Amino acid sequence: MQNNDSLSDKIISYRRVILVISLPLLLVSFVLFLVSSPNDVVLSTSRKLYVVQTESSSSDKYAVIFDAGSSGSRVHVFCFDQNLELVHIGNELELFEQLKPGLSAYAANPKEAANSLLPLLEKAEKVVPQDMRKNTPVKVGATAGLRQLGGDTSERILQAVKDLLKAKSSLETNDDWVTVLDGTQEGAYQWVTINYLLKNLGKNYSSTVGVVDLGGGSVQMAYAISETDAAKAPKTTKGEDLYVKEMFLKGTKYYLYVHSYLNYGLLAARAEILGIAKDAHSPCILAGYNGVYTYGGIDYQVSAPSSGSSMNKCRKEVLKALKVNNTTCTHSKCTFGGVWNGGGGDGQKRLYVASFFFDRAAEVGFINGSKPVAKARPQDFQVAAQRACRTTLEDAKSKYPDVDPANLPYLCMDLVYQYTLLVDGFDLKPRKHITLVKQVEYQNSLVEAAWPLGSAIEAVSAAI
Ligand SMILES: *[C@@H]1O[C@H](CO)[C@@H](O)[C@H](O)[C@H]1NC(C)=O
Ligand SMILES: *[C@@H]1O[C@H](CO)[C@@H](O)[C@H](O)[C@H]1NC(C)=O
Ligand SMILES: *[C@@H]1O[C@H](CO)[C@@H](O)[C@H](O)[C@H]1NC(C)=O
Ligand SMILES: *[C@@H]1O[C@H](CO)[C@@H](O)[C@H](O)[C@H]1NC(C)=O
Numbered sequence: 001m002q003n004n005d006s007l008s009d010k011i012i013s014y015r016r017v018i019l020v021i022s023l024p025l026l027l028v029s030f031v032l033f034l035v036s037s038p039n040d041v042v043l044s045t046s047r048k049l050y051v052v053q054t055e056s057s058s059s060d061k062y063a064v065i066f067d068a069g070s071s072g073s074r075v076h077v078f079c080f081d082q083n084l085e086l087v088h089i090g091n092e093l094e095l096f097e098q099l100k101p102g103l104s105a106y107a108a109n110p111k112e113a114a115n116s117l118l119p120l121l122e123k124a125e126k127v128v129p130q131d132m133r134k135n136t137p138v139k140v141g142a143t144a145g146l147r148q149l150g151g152d153t154s155e156r157i158l159q160a161v162k163d164l165l166k167a168k169s170s171l172e173t174n175d176d177w178v179t180v181l182d183g184t185q186e187g188a189y190q191w192v193t194i195n196y197l198l199k200n201l202g203k204n205y206s207s208t209v210g211v212v213d214l215g216g217g218s219v220q221m222a223y224a225i226s227e228t229d230a231a232k233a234p235k236t237t238k239g240e241d242l243y244v245k246e247m248f249l250k251g252t253k254y255y256l257y258v259h260s261y262l263n264y265g266l267l268a269a270r271a272e273i274l275g276i277a278k279d280a281h282s283p284c285i286l287a288g289y290n291g292v293y294t295y296g297g298i299d300y301q302v303s304a305p306s307s308g309s310s311m312n313k314c315r316k317e318v319l320k321a322l323k324v325n326n327t328t329c330t331h332s333k334c335t336f337g338g339v340w341n342g343g344g345g346d347g348q349k350r351l352y353v354a355s356f357f358f359d360r361a362a363e364v365g366f367i368n369g370s371k372p373v374a375k376a377r378p379q380d381f382q383v384a385a386q387r388a389c390r391t392t393l394e395d396a397k398s399k400y401p402d403v404d405p406a407n408l409p410y411l412c413m414d415l416v417y418q419y420t421l422l423v424d425g426f427d428l429k430p431r432k433h434i435t436l437v438k439q440v441e442y443q444n445s446l447v448e449a450a451w452p453l454g455s456a457i458e459a460v461s462a463a464i
Contacts, residue, residue: 063456064124064138070145074098075120078456093445104145114160133170137459139177183260184241187220192454197440202250206346214356216267222258224347230255257342266356271295272321281305283313284413288393309412311389318420336425351434358436363402372439378422379430385415
C-alpha cells in the first residue's frame with residue numbers, strides 16, 4: 001500500500017515535471033512553425049487542428065431550400081459531408097415537408113403569405129444542430145405560381161418572406177437568396193441535381209448527361225459544352241439570359257448551355273396551338289369534346305372537327321406553333337424560335353427527359369410509372385399519339401384510365417406536341433435512346449430529379 005501510494009505520487013509529480021518542461025517547448029516550436037511557414041500552410045493547419053478537436057460532423061454543411069410552387073410550399077433540408085456526399089438526416093437522405101396552399105393563394109396579404117412558411121421553417125431549423133444554424137444558408141425559390149401573379153404582388157410577397165426570415169430565422173439569410181426562379185435557373189439547378197445523383201460531377205463535361213424538362217409554362221434544355229463551344233455563344237441582347245452559365249462543382253469548371261423556352265411548356269403550348277386554329281375546331285382535340293381551355297387568363301373555345309382528331313393534321317398545327325421553319329436563325333444553328341442550339345456535343349449525347357414527358361408516357365402506358373427511370377425513344381410518343389388521335393373522348397375514358405379526365409380531350413395534342421418538340425424542335429432522331437426520369441437512385445434511396453438539391457449543392461459548394 002505504502003509503496004503503491006508513493007509510486008503513484010511519484011508518477012503524478014513526474015507528470016507535472018514533464019508538463020512544465022514540455023509546455024514551453026511546445027509553445028516555442030509552435031511560434032517557430034508560425035514564423036517559418038507561409039500563411040496558407042498555417043491556415044490549413046489551424047483548420048485541421050480545429051477539425052480534430054471537434055466532432056467529426058462539424059465539417060458537415062447543411063442547406064435549407066424552400067420550393068414555393070403554385071400548388072403548395074415545400075421545404076428541403078440537405079446535409080453534405082466535406083466530399084459533398086449527402087449525409088442522412090435521421091433515416092432519410094433529406095428532410096422534406098410540404099403544405100398547401102402555395103404563396104400565390106395569399107396574393108392579397110403578403111405578410112400572411114410569408115407567415116404560411118413558418119411551420120416549415122420551424123421543422124427545418126429543428127434538424128440543423130444549434131451551433132451550425134447561423135452558417136446554414138436558407139434559400140427560397142418561387143416558381144410558376146408567383147411568376148404569374150404579375151404586377152408588384154410577387155415582389156411584395158418576396159419582401160415579406162425576406163423580412164420574415166430576418167426576424168424569425170436562426171439560419172443564414174441573404175436577400176439575394178429569396179427570388180422568383182426563372183426557367184434558366186431551374187434548368188441549371190436540375191442539371192446539377194441529376195448529374196450529382198448520377199455521380200457525374202467532377203468528371204469531364206463529356207461524361208455528363210443533358211437534361212430536358214417539360215413544365216407547364218416553359219421547357220428547358222440544359223447540357224454541358226466545351227470551353228471552345230462556350231466561347232462561340234452568341235451575345236444576347238440586354239435583359240435576355242446568357243446562353244452559357246459557368247459553374248464550379250466538385251473541383252471542375254463547367255460551361256452549361258441552358259435555355260428556357262417560355263410559353264412552350266405543355267399547358268402553354270396548348271394555348272399556342274389552339275390560338276392558331278381559324279375557328280374553335282382543332283384537329284388535335286378528341287372527338288366528342290366541346291369546352292373551354294383557359295391559360296394565362298385567356299379563354300379558348302375548344303371542340304373537335306366532325307371528323308375527329310387526326311395525328312397528321314394536328315402535327316401541322318403543332319409545327320406552326322413551334323415556328324420551326326418560320327423564324328430566322330442568326331446563329332450557326334438554331335433549335336426553334338431563333339434560339340442558338342448550343343452546338344451539341346458529348347454533353348448532350350445522353351439525355352434525361354423529365355416532368356410532363358415522364359408523366360404522359362406513364363399515363364398512356366408505354367413506360368412503367370412505378371419505376372423512377374425508363375428507357376424510351378422519341379418515336380414512342382409518336383406511336384402513342386397515333387393511337388390517342390384515333391380515339392373518341394368517350395372511348396378514351398376506358399382506354400386511358402390513368403389519364404386525369406381533365407387532360408383527356410388534349411391527349412392527342414399533348415403527345416403530338418411532345419414528339420414534335422423532341423424531333424423537330426430539338427432535332428433528335430426519332431430512334432434515339434433517351435431516359436425518362438422522375439427520380440434517381442442514390443445510396444439506396446430515391447431522390448426527386450428536381451431543382452432544389454442542385455440549388456443546395458450550389459449554396460454549399462462555395463463554402464466547402
Ligand atoms: C474531355 O472530353 C473531351 C471530349 O470528349 C476531350 O476532347 C478532352 O480531352 C477531355 N478532357 C479531359 C481533361 O479529359
Ligand atoms: C424545315 O425546312 C427544312 C429544309 O428546308 C426541311 O427539310 C424540313 O422538313 C422542314 N421542317 C418542317 C417541320 O417543315
Ligand atoms: C410565318 O410567320 C408569319 C408571322 O408570324 C406569318 O404571317 C406567316 O404566315 C408564317 N408563314 C408560314 C409559312 O407559316
Ligand atoms: C411496374 O413496376 C413495378 C415496380 O417495379 C412492378 O411491381 C409492376 O409489376 C410493374 N408493372 C408493370 C405493368 O409492368
